[in-house]
Amino acid sequence: MKSPVCTSRHIKYFVIFSLCLGLIFLSGYFHMKNKTYVISKSHDELLHCHAKTNVMFLKTHKTASSTILNIMFRFAERYDLTVALPADQLVHLGYPETFVAQFVEGFQTIGQNYNIMSNHLRFNRSEVQKVMAVNTFYFSILRNPISLLESSYVYYKEDVPAFKTSKDVNEYLASPTKYYRPENYKQNIYARNIMWFDFGYDNNAEDDTNYIQVVLKEIEQNFHLILIADYFDESMILLKHTLCWDLDDVIYFKLNSRSQDTVQTLTPESKERIKAWCSLDWKLYLHFNQTFWRRIEETIGFEELEKEVNHLRTRQKELMEVCLSDKEPVGKDHIHNKDFLPFQSGAANILGYNLRQNLDNWTLRTCQKMIIPELQYTSYLYAVQHPHKKRKPFGLPLMWTKFREKTHFPAPN
Incomplete structure (x- = not known):
């Protein structure tokens, strides 16, 4: 015993x-x-939080939306999701035409089986629903119309008739009707109420209280979440919580930003004129700025928000130290690898990044995904998802795409 x-x-x-x-x-x-x-x-x-993998992001203009597109594309690659990409040689989903399902590559065969949609389009709910799953999560982002219009002016200066003949943004705003012609709305959409237009509405509509309330209510019904670009880190934390993603899913390097020397200083008078000239965008922004902070207060709390924002910034700094040879983005003339040169427009000097030398293959591909400009990333994913189709312009080298087909590179943990 x-x-x-x-x-x-x-x-x-x-x-x-x-x-x-x-x-x-x-x-x-x-x-x-x-x-x-x-x-x-x-x-x-743990018992009830599941990552949302069917997500539609309405990519508005000049609102840090290129950075979010990069986040969406990296998430799609990490989990092998299908992205609704522009058909044929399109770089946008038919923009500025109102979206129809045929603008998506492969729609006729893939149907309502796409997981991610995030390229530029002019929103049309019924047509988007033909592409995206029934349980799709819809979100978008807005920016203060004051800084938005100045950014649009510099970026689209050479393309928008309303901007071309004015000396600077303050001269344009002193008498916008002198330069702006509503009948040229497709050429002038960036010059007035561009966010209102992106959501699918008439950017030249009258500022009628009842009309505005109807539109705001409709947007609330169509979208589960509206973020605010002016509080981008806070927006990423709210997005992380709402989608039940992890921190590295929303880590980012700022993309499509411009050098400070191209920023035009608005006079106090110009700032007030923007509120009147872009009154539809202004009221859109004010409304959803309030709902944004209310959502944070109800779901996260301001104390927890501050902690998580600090955590995000710490993680972002760590990745920048690992990936980048410079501590900050550099001007177009100082980007060494031209395959990662962002599209340049107007007088804006769009910044990019240089990667450290001698990174191992896994780290190199992870870092490259963080800095790929919008057009190159779209072209790359198009080549991966539709290998038998003609490659889009602005694509990355063919060898890079072939390397991706052989090796899967998940996001860092």
């Missing part, structure tokens, strides 16, 4: 072994990757 001491020791070892085995099982479970990815969050969220 065995002694009580020996039996007790065996029981203790068995308990320890069982606990270890249980922890190993749980660790494997919470890191599974499938169509209902379980994201490790707080203890209370």
Whole structure:
């Protein structure tokens, strides 16, 4: 007969072994990757928090939306999702025409089976629904119309008739009707209420209170979340919580930004004139700026928000130190690898990045994904998803696409 001491020791070892085995099982479970990815969050969220993988992002103009497109594309690659990309040689989803499903490559064969949509389009709910799944999450982003119009003026100076003949943005705003012709709306959409237009509405409509309230209510019904570019980090934390993504899913390097020496200083009078000239955008922004902060207060809380924003910025700094040879983005003339040169427009000097030398292959591809400009990333994904189609312009080198086909590079953990 065995002694009580020996039996007790065996029981203790068995308990320890069982606990270890249980922890190993749980660790494997919470890191599974499938169509209902379980994201490790707080203890209370583990049982019900599932990452949303069917997501439509309405990419508005000059609102930091290129940075979000990069986030969406990286998420799609990380989880092998299907992206609704512009058909044939299009670089946008038919913009500025109102969106129809045929603007999406492969729609006739793929149908309502796309996971991600995030390229520029003019919103049309019924047609988007033909492409995206029934349980798709819809979100977009807005920016203060004051800084938005100045940015649009510099970026589209050579393309927009209303901007071309004025000396600077302040001269244009002193008498916008002198330069702006509503009948040329497709050429002049960037010169007035551009966000209103992107959401699918008439940017030259009268500022009627009842009409505005109807549109705001309709946007609230069509979109689950509206972010604010002026509070981009806070927006990324709210997006992370709402989609149940993890932190690295919303880490970013700022894309399509311009050098400060191309920013034109608005006079106080010009700022007030923008509120009147772009009154539809102004009221759109004011409304959803309020709903944005209310959403944060109700779902995250300001104290937790501050903690998570700091965490995001710390993680972003870590990745920049790993990836970049410079501490900040550089001007177009100082980008060494021209394959990663952003599209340049108007008088804006669109900034880009230089990567560190001698990065290992996994780190190199991870860092490249962080800095790819919008047109190159779209062209690259198009080549991957539709290898038998003619390649789009602005594509990355063919060898890079072939390397992706052989090797999967998940986002860093």
